[in-house]
Amino acid sequence: MHLHHGDFTTPRDHGPAPKVKPGEVVTVDVREDDPVDLPPPGDSGNTTEIHLNMPLLAENSRLADHNRAHFKSHGLKVINLVSGPGAGKTTLLAKTLEELAEELSCGVLVGDLETDGDAQRLRHKSVPVVQLTTGNACHLDAHMIAHGFGAVHDHVKDLLFIENVGNLVCPAEFDLGESVRVALFACTDGEDKPLKYPPIYRSCHIVLITKCDIADACGFNREAAYENLKATCPHAKVIELSSRTGEGFDEWISFIRSLI
């Protein structure tokens, strides 16, 4: 069991998560709960000061730890893909599934504010795909992942891919309980993105420089890009690839295999 936003809100009735079989695509609503019914105000009188020092994002961290332990008990590796919108997460994932889904048991949770377009693009006969629609939320959180995983639980044995909401800011702050965080950095983004949005790069284990087939055409300065990545994520592994031409894909696929 997990809490839905605490005692002073009424949980939105998520209901039990639907069961999604390989080849199916289902949308799960994970919008935040509606806040209602706060306790009445009191009168002021004598005051007492109490020291708490309690972290306020603790709820997500607790749920993320819970997810991580749960994934581990299933022997499952979880890859969280993060990037700004349009860096190529969905295309990368579709091609990755083509390469791996017949050999490994995979599942996908994909987050967007609205639509199930991405989930439809990721449809694969051997893979259950869940579109998580967040409503207003600009990121996925550990609670949403717990709900989404409930839907694919029975059919995912090896690898769970999470495609986060396209956003270079907030997903950095929300641990989902993943094994590996992968940041996509498209040549078309411009080589200064790591300097402009450092936290997301800092928090990742591996960086994929995507769309490298058109790097020259868009004037991508490779040297500057590596210099900027060195400043923000000195420990991250970097792979250049193109989901369209397949360049660099061997290295990416071997990296995933090395996790299993």
Added chain:
Amino acid sequence: MHELGIMESAFKLALGELDRHEAKSVSCMVLRIGELAAVDPVALRFAFDAIRPGTALEQAELVIETVQGKAICNKCNEEFTTKSYGILKCPKCGEYTGRLTAGREIDLARLELAE
């Protein structure tokens, strides 16, 4: 973007403490926010004002204490202040391998409860 959620967590904890101490209302709530915590104090105040009507924090004062970003170099152990969370360049040896020691706090620090 998640200031409202943070403030909701603060209210939840504060109201829990209120019950536990059998107090009537909260007269002051002190949050400790790191400069590198990606939390905007203005949005936090806006969230506070949006949530407090009709609650035991309606008359409460909100105090936000900020904490400066600090890091330590993993190579030469130099301690330094930082305005960036992502880029931790050591001012002494120039390496980027620093690790943050302060500045990411998002805490409910103290409460002042009225009997």
